[in-house]
Amino acid sequence: xxxxxxxxxxxxxxxxxxxxxxxxxxxxxxxxxxxxxxxxxxxxxxxxxxxxxxxxxxxxxxxxxxxxxxxxxxxxxxxxxxxxxxxxxxxxxxxxxxxxxxxxxxxxxxxxxxxxxxxxxxxxxxxxxxxxxxxxxxxxxxxxxxxxxxxxxxxxxxxxxxxxxxxxxxxxxxxxxxxxxxxxxxxxxxxxxxxxxxxxxxxxxxxxxxxxxxxxxxxxxxxxxxxxxxxxxxxxxxxxxxxxxxxxxxxxxxxxxxxxxxxxxxxxxxxxxxxxxxxxxxxxxxxxxxxxxxxxxxxxxxxxxxxxxxxxxxxxxxxxxxxxxxxxxxxxxxxxxxxxxxxxxxxxxxxxxxxxxxxxxxxxxxxxxxxxxxxxxxxxxxxxxxxxxxxxxxxxxxxxxxxxxxxxxxxxxxxxxxxxxxxxxxxxxxxxxxxxxxxxxxxxxxxxxxxxxxxxxxxxxxxxxxxxxxxxxxxxxxxxxxxxxxxxxxxxxxxxxxxxxxxxxxxxxxxxxxxxxxxxxxxxxxxxxxxxxxxxxxxxxxxxxxxxxxxxxxxxxxxxxxxxxxxxxxxxxxxxxxxxxxxxxxxxxxxxxxxxxxxxxxxxxxxxxxxxxxxxxxxxxxxxxxxxxxxxxxxxxxxxxxxxxxxxxxxxxxx
Amino acid sequence: xxxxxxxxxxxxxxxxxxxxxxxxxxxxxxxxxxxxxxxxxxxxxxxxxxxxxxxxxxxxxxxxxxxxxxxxxxxxxxxxxxxxxxxxxxxxxxxxxxxxxxxxxxxxxxxxxxxxxxxxxxxxxxxxxxxxxxxxxxxxxxxxxxxxxxxxxxxxxxxxxxxxxxxxxxxxxxxxxxxxxxxxxxxxxxxxxxxxxxxxxxxxxxxxxxxxxxxxxxxxxxxxxxxxxxxxxxxxxxxxxxxxxxx
Ligand SMILES: Cc1cc2nc3c(=O)[nH]c(=O)nc-3n(C[C@H](O)[C@H](O)[C@H](O)COP(=O)(O)OP(=O)(O)OC[C@H]3O[C@@H](n4cnc5c(N)ncnc54)[C@H](O)[C@@H]3O)c2cc1C
Ligand code: SF4
Ligand code: SF4
Ligand code: FES
Numbered sequence: 014x015x016x017x018x019x020x021x022x023x024x025x026x027x028x029x030x031x032x033x034x035x036x037x038x039x040x041x042x043x044x045x046x047x048x049x050x051x052x053x054x055x056x057x058x059x060x061x062x063x064x065x066x067x068x069x070x071x072x073x074x075x076x077x078x079x080x081x082x083x084x085x086x087x088x089x090x091x092x093x094x095x096x097x098x099x100x101x102x103x104x105x106x107x108x109x110x111x112x113x114x115x116x117x118x119x120x121x122x123x124x125x126x127x128x129x130x131x132x133x134x135x136x137x138x139x140x141x142x143x144x145x146x147x148x149x150x151x152x153x154x155x156x157x158x159x160x161x162x163x164x165x166x167x168x169x170x171x172x173x174x175x176x177x178x179x180x181x182x183x184x185x186x187x188x189x190x191x192x193x194x195x196x197x198x199x200x201x202x203x204x205x206x207x208x209x210x211x212x213x214x215x216x217x218x219x220x221x222x223x224x225x226x227x228x229x230x231x232x233x234x235x236x237x238x239x240x241x242x243x244x245x246x247x248x249x250x251x252x253x254x255x256x257x258x259x260x261x262x263x264x265x266x267x268x269x270x271x272x273x274x275x276x277x278x279x280x281x282x283x284x285x286x287x288x289x290x291x292x293x294x295x296x297x298x299x300x301x302x303x304x305x306x307x308x309x310x311x312x313x314x315x316x317x318x319x320x321x322x323x324x325x326x327x328x329x330x331x332x333x334x335x336x337x338x339x340x341x342x343x344x345x346x347x348x349x350x351x352x353x354x355x356x357x358x359x360x361x362x363x364x365x366x367x368x369x370x371x372x373x374x375x376x377x378x379x380x381x382x383x384x385x386x387x388x389x390x391x392x393x394x395x396x397x398x399x400x401x402x403x404x405x406x407x408x409x410x411x412x413x414x415x416x417x418x419x420x421x422x423x424x425x426x427x428x429x430x431x432x433x434x435x436x437x438x439x440x441x442x443x444x445x446x447x448x449x450x451x452x453x454x455x456x457x458x459x460x461x462x463x464x465x466x467x468x469x470x471x472x473x474x475x476x477x478x479x480x481x482x483x484x485x486x487x488x489x490x491x492x493x494x495x496x497x498x499x500x501x502x503x504x505x506x507x508x509x510x511x512x513x514x515x516x517x518x519x520x521x522x523x524x525x526x527x528x529x530x531x532x533x534x535x536x537x538x539x540x541x542x543x544x545x546x547x548x549x550x551x552x553x554x555x556x557x558x559x560x561x562x563x564x565x566x567x568x569x570x571x572x573x574x575x576x577x578x579x580x581x582x583x584x585x586x587x588x589x590x591x592x593x594x595x596x597x598x599x600x601x602x603x604x605x606x607x608x609x610x611x612x613x614x615x616x617x618x619x620x621x622x623x624x625x626x627x628x629x630x631x632x633x634x635x636x637x638x639x640x641x642x643x644x645x646x647x648x649x650x651x652x653x654x655x656x657x658x659x660x661x662x663x664x665x666x667x668x
Numbered sequence: 669x670x671x672x673x674x675x676x677x678x679x680x681x682x683x684x685x686x687x688x689x690x691x692x693x694x695x696x697x698x699x700x701x702x703x704x705x706x707x708x709x710x711x712x713x714x715x716x717x718x719x720x721x722x723x724x725x726x727x728x729x730x731x732x733x734x735x736x737x738x739x740x741x742x743x744x745x746x747x748x749x750x751x752x753x754x755x756x757x758x759x760x761x762x763x764x765x766x767x768x769x770x771x772x773x774x775x776x777x778x779x780x781x782x783x784x785x786x787x788x789x790x791x792x793x794x795x796x797x798x799x800x801x802x803x804x805x806x807x808x809x810x811x812x813x814x815x816x817x818x819x820x821x822x823x824x825x826x827x828x829x830x831x832x833x834x835x836x837x838x839x840x841x842x843x844x845x846x847x848x849x850x851x852x853x854x855x856x857x858x859x860x861x862x863x864x865x866x867x868x869x870x871x872x873x874x875x876x877x878x879x880x881x882x883x884x885x886x887x888x889x890x891x892x893x894x895x896x897x898x899x900x901x902x903x904x905x906x907x908x909x910x911x912x913x914x915x
Contacts, residue, residue, distance in 0.1 A: 051781030108805035119820035147811030521722040658806040
């Protein structure tokens, strides 16, 4: 049995994994990163639009700070997030943007003087201050009160990932590529690493570590059409689920992005609308102001996606061989702006649609985009059940996004989580003993070895067929609008697929580099994940954020202000076990309220009024306190000491 | 979504070779695929794998022309397979070969990762700034000229796909030749005011025949770069800079 030892094992070489690795390496720990592919090719590279951090350097960001960013995030989440985590995040995000600046990200900068922008379909001139020249700029994004999304043209994720991976190379961090973690090694209370398959040689290797951090990204490919990369298949989430011990959180919270191109589902960034692009219907009519007079195209994503779907249901979609779609019109932004700031979008339109977005409308429709749910952790990133197991980035549910994530908050989360969780991982490594039972390790490797032998040996089900059926069920029955009856059918259908998947096999019998075998290992895991999504969605009889039940249209804080937890307790089970974790209104900084966009249709929580009053009293009792003191009095939270500092902003200093 | 050639039957001639399979030899295999509107090579290869050859190896990640995973030689030209529409080819014959100059994993899959890591270590593709390491992240960031930021971004757009390396005649003859990908990195960091390396530091990296003096300026790189990086101007610029540094 080949065994590799490390202090800190990181599964995933995207932004979250690499930033966590840098944190633990900086603390002197022996750190190894695993990745399916070269790290710089990770899905993080595809992020176009930007990263939120309240630097407030552009004139349209003036007055922004952690408080505003926090409030936007909580509203965006439809009050489903952990507010302490949102606070940790909002305070660290500006530092994360600035750190990346020193690591080489060429953030687009503020240029002094007047410039033309498009706001609400009109060209207006804004004038940037002399004093702010050369500071990091920001653009507008959905669901935010200020222009807060820092960016490099529309290649933000790419420049971030390159800067962070280069930093990891500078630190000499080993990235073991073309390796797939297929199981976690644990004894029911502590995680000791992972069983890893070498995708070239097929060899199984035990990676044994004091702490294991999963940073494998989202599970978008449970859906047939997704903006996600083809490797975003949720494997990290699945191996945590398969421990039977670690729980997943809010798996039903799946985001649909308003503007992916039809038919292939490649994203055009929210920056298109942030910079002034409009949504239009088959008559060329701009319909969003009718539905959302306030934020229009820039309401949060869940709201815009639903409004688009509603509008298409009214017969206003553009018919195509691939179903109805709507138009994204960025022609009004002008050639110069598009070629400079929306260049990837232009390339995508040219290559995949054969159109020029400077002159033509882009065919778009809402498409699966982001996984809010994932491995449920504490605010430190550690699993609530398995010690030594951590999660960071899109794979985790620590839980910053609740039921809807704001654009630009995800790449920000990956870096911030890497910074924060990385410190807690290092603390854990320093505390934990190196005592790792080899018998446990050996048993896990042998179990996986035997499972692969069985897959290769038997005759049975085709992985591609099972996958296709699963993806189709998710598309048709667990989509933007959900109905109890559809969801029940989805659960039944997926359960059938799960049973069939126990007999999965391959035609190509090679043990080494064998793409079919990779599928055969993954597909049964994906079906389990799909079941946690479908079962969670069926059980949640309310609408919150991206989870929209047509049969239960109201947000029901009285009965559903909670987080769904799911487990796969026994390998032989054919459904997950669901439990719920209540969100405590009495400790919230922002008690549940209306978002200011979307339909306000709610059943209030009995504690809300009480908490609102209590917060008023706290504020009144400290008339001379500054905003930091007030915040601490209302909802104290922890952060590693190095990230507790106040953030400076131009013109206002540290206030 | 050009549907001009709907209904054609495409012939894909693909190099098949599994170096890990004892006795296997490189050979061309032909697969037939019915063309669909908007079909890319990504779509076609997945269809071939699902329906005709479960062992066929290739790499895609983003399938959107962003991540650089899918470089291969398509009808003689190194390019990104995911964003190549089959309709672009007038004749319904498409020959696919793995990118040369990289270790072959199998069929169309090559190991660019080990190459790019070594390249990064050689060029030291990170900001060199001893003082920067002391920066207080709570304070205002250092200012940068907006034009400079844009200029860095232009060079930072390289996706390490390897198309330029595969198209380079010098690289074929000199294994140690840094190649255009590396030159673009040097250009990117040399223009960045945050990187404090001097011309003589750069001379150590590229001031020799494995560096910019080995380049024959035939511009295979620029002609094949899917991200349109300005190879010609930048290589010329680096050469002038290095000639200056040598004096
Ligand atoms: C098209 C698109 C555009 C986006 N634009 C934005 C934006 O503008 N702003 C924003 O904030 N967010 C954006 N997002 C979201 C954001 O990009 C992602 O949420 C984020 O990058 C996820 O980063 P990550 O590090 O968590 O995971 P990823 O970048 O997905 O990395 C996952 C890593 O895990 C590895 N891995 C996976 N499984 C295994 C396994 N079993 N074993 C070993 N390794 C494994 C992979 O190789 C990879 O290295 C966008 C998303 C998409 C789809
Ligand atoms: S320079 Fe161009 S061709 Fe070369 S690796 Fe970079 S993107 Fe690819
Ligand atoms: S110009 Fe130089 S680097 Fe580019 S392909 Fe020719 S020899 Fe290679
Ligand atoms: S798959 Fe990412 S560039 Fe082709």
